[in-house]
Amino acid sequence: xxxxxxxxxxxxxxxxxxxxxxxxxxxxxxxxxxxxxxxxxxxxxxxxxxxxxxxxxxxxxxxxxxxxxxxxxxxxxxxxxxxxxxxxxxxxxxxxxxxxxxxxxxxxxxxxxxxxxxxxxxxxxxxxxxxxxxxxxxxxxxxxxxxxxxxxxxxxxxxxxxxxxxxxxxxxxxxxxxxxxxxxxxxxxxxxxxxxxxxxxxxxxxxxxxxxxxxxxxxxxxxxxxxxxxxxxxxxxxxxxxxxxxxxxxxxxxxxxxxxxxxxxxxxxxxxxxxxxxxxxxxxxxxxxxxxxxxxxxxxxxxxxxxxxxxxxxxxxxxxxxxxxxxxxxxxxxxxxxxxxxxxxxxxxxxxxxxxxxxxxxxxxxxxxx
Numbered sequence: 001x002x003x004x005x006x007x008x009x010x011x012x013x014x015x016x017x018x019x020x021x022x023x024x025x026x027x028x029x030x031x032x033x034x035x036x037x038x039x040x041x042x043x044x045x046x047x048x049x050x051x052x053x054x055x056x057x058x059x060x061x062x063x064x065x066x067x068x069x070x071x072x073x074x075x076x077x078x079x080x081x082x083x084x085x086x087x088x089x090x091x092x093x094x095x096x097x098x099x100x101x102x103x104x105x106x107x108x109x110x111x112x113x114x115x116x117x118x119x120x121x122x123x124x125x126x127x128x129x130x131x132x133x134x135x136x137x138x139x140x141x142x143x144x145x146x147x148x149x150x151x152x153x154x155x156x157x158x159x160x161x162x163x164x165x166x167x168x169x170x171x172x173x174x175x176x177x178x179x180x181x182x183x184x185x186x187x188x189x190x191x192x193x194x195x196x197x198x199x200x201x202x203x204x205x206x207x208x209x210x211x212x213x214x215x216x217x218x219x220x221x222x223x224x225x226x227x228x229x230x231x232x233x234x235x236x237x238x239x240x241x242x243x244x245x246x247x248x249x250x251x252x253x254x255x256x257x258x259x260x261x262x263x264x265x266x267x268x269x270x271x272x273x274x275x276x277x278x279x280x281x282x283x284x285x286x287x288x289x290x291x292x293x294x295x296x297x298x299x300x301x302x303x304x305x306x307x308x309x310x311x312x313x314x315x316x317x318x319x320x321x322x323x324x325x326x327x328x329x330x331x332x333x334x335x336x337x338x339x340x341x342x343x344x345x346x347x348x349x350x351x352x353x354x355x356x357x358x359x360x361x362x363x364x365x366x367x368x369x370x
Contacts, residue, residue, distance in 0.1 A: 015309055016052055021367050022301045023051040026292035029360050037341055037351030041220070041254045042291050044271040048262045049291035051298075054249045055305035057288060058175060061247060062306075064102040065175045066132070067093050068235070068258075070111030071182050072228045073219070073340055081111040082340035083349045085180030087327055088251070088299025090118040092177070093129050095303040095315050104130040104169060108230030114335030121330040132169055134230040135160055146227040149184040149215045157231035161238040173244075176235055176286075177302075179251040180295035182217045182225065183233050183258035183282035185209070186265055190283035196264045205265060208278050218280035220254050233258055233284045250286035251298035253350070261285030293360075294350050300361050304368045316365050321358045328354060 027046050032038040058065075069089040071082045093103045105115050115131050137145035137156050145153040164170040191205050217226045236258070239246045250259015255268055260282045269278040292298040300319065307315040325347075331337040332345045341351030349357050 011052075011056060018308060018367050018370070019052045019055055019305045022304060022364050023049060023290075025360060025363050025367065026294075026297040026301050029293050031359055032293070032352065032356060035352065035356065038293065039254070039350070040293070041277070042252075042293050044267050044277065045252065045255060045260060045263050045289065045291035048289050050288050051290050051301060051305060054288035054290055054302055055309055057247045057249070058096075058302070058306050059309045061174050062096070062101050063174045064172050065093075065096055065177060066104050066106050066170075066173055066235075067177045067179060068106045068134075068181050068232050069115075069179045070107035071180050071257075071340065072110040072225060073338055073343055074225060074228050075223065076338040076343040078336060078338070078345075080336045080338045080345075081107075081114050082180070083328060083331060083337045084253070084295050084340055086111060086114045086118055086331060086335070086337060087324065087349070088296035089179045090115070090122060090327065091319060091324070092179070092299040092303045094122055094124065095307065095319075097129060098315055099306065099310060099312055104132055106132040106134055106232065108134050108136060108232070110228060114331050114337045117331055117334040118327055120334075121327055130169065132164075134232050136230050141227050149217070149226065149231060149233075154231055154234065157234045158238070161234045164235065165238065165242065165244065173246050175247050175249065176239065177249045177251070178232075178258040178286065179299050180253070181232060181250075181258045182219070182229055182256055183260070183284035184215045184217055184226070185213075185256070185280055186283040187215050190261065191265050194261070194264050196266070201266050201269070204269060208269065208275050213279065215283075218256055220256060220276070220280060222276060222279060236284060236286065247288070248286035249288045249290065249302070250284070251290045251292065251295050251302070252282075253292055253295045253298075254280075256280040256282050257295065258282055258284045259286040259289045262289045294352065294357065296349060296357075297360050297364070301364050304364050308368045313368055316368055319361065319365065321355075321362070324358060324361065325354055
């Protein structure tokens with residue numbers, strides 16, 4: 001086991017250099033340059049990505065962490081949560097727990113079974129890592145409150161968030177971490193209040209994003225999945241409103257995930273030939289954004305950075321192709337979970353076969369141990 005380093009040494013240049021290299025690897029996976037399914041749609045977010053800041057925040061302040069994940073694919077065969085998100089969340093949760101933090105997982109009913117399956121295959125109990133279910137607004141999918149994210153249609157979500165922060169699970173939380181969790185797209189207010197150097201392109205925004213499709217959750221194929229998505233972003237918004245000392249991290253790979261609100265809307269617009277990204281990009285910002293080609297990679301890199309900074313590289317020894325392959329296979333079979341690109345129960349993540357996908361995780365570990 002490596003000797004623990006002083007917590008104030010986390011930003012020493014050698015550690016910073018390694019974390020920067022990890023961030024480069026998860027955003028520019030050169031081994032996938034010619035892969036037919038790799039999308040490169042994370043590139044708009046790269047300048048706003050801050051893995052070093054996220055690592056420093058967790059090392060310096062991380063005591064009680066809630067990890068939120070789950071991206072449901074209603075058109076899948078079968079309809080299920082996707083394989084990007086839960087594996088990264090589970091590995092991060094297990095690692096942070098072994099680093100001495102109190103950790104819980106949170107999602108909605110569409111991802112709960114996958115997370116439970118993940119804990120089972122990792123031989124962890126819900127007593128060790130609790131799984132919390134964020135409720136949907138109504139049992140009927142087509143109910144108005146399921147179709148909208150406005151506060152006046154979100155009484156159950158807001159009440160749950162209020163109760164959560166007053167509960168044993170929610171009291172004393174230091175971090176909310178969102179990994180591949182879809183967030184609502186922009187409203188006029190969120191667009192207007194984003195940090196930017198130039199004047200906001202209001203006419204373009206109103207043309208591309210009319211009021212009827214604002215504040216909705218969209219897949220990358222522009223399927224409106226608001227009704228299938230519990231409003232977990234209210235945890236962030238309420239924590240900010242209550243001025244709670246909670247820091248937040250968002251991990252995403254396309255821009256429709258919670259955390260991407262750090263990126264000005266027009267950046268997605270300028271980097272899109274079809275305006276697709278300008279429609280689906282999320283308005284919800286986090287204190288730190290981690291951009292990556294596949295969101296699971298961001299979870300692995302975050303854990304690797306924290307383990308490196310805390311002098312606990314032994315934590316990473318358990319992250320092997322054998323373990324991660326077993327977890328993925330079990331999630332696919334028993335979650336169930338599906339590949340978000342093929343929409344089937346494939347042994348892959350975002351259309352990338354397991355061996356190619358895992359090669360990046362192994363590279364992250366190599367950097368940490370070098």
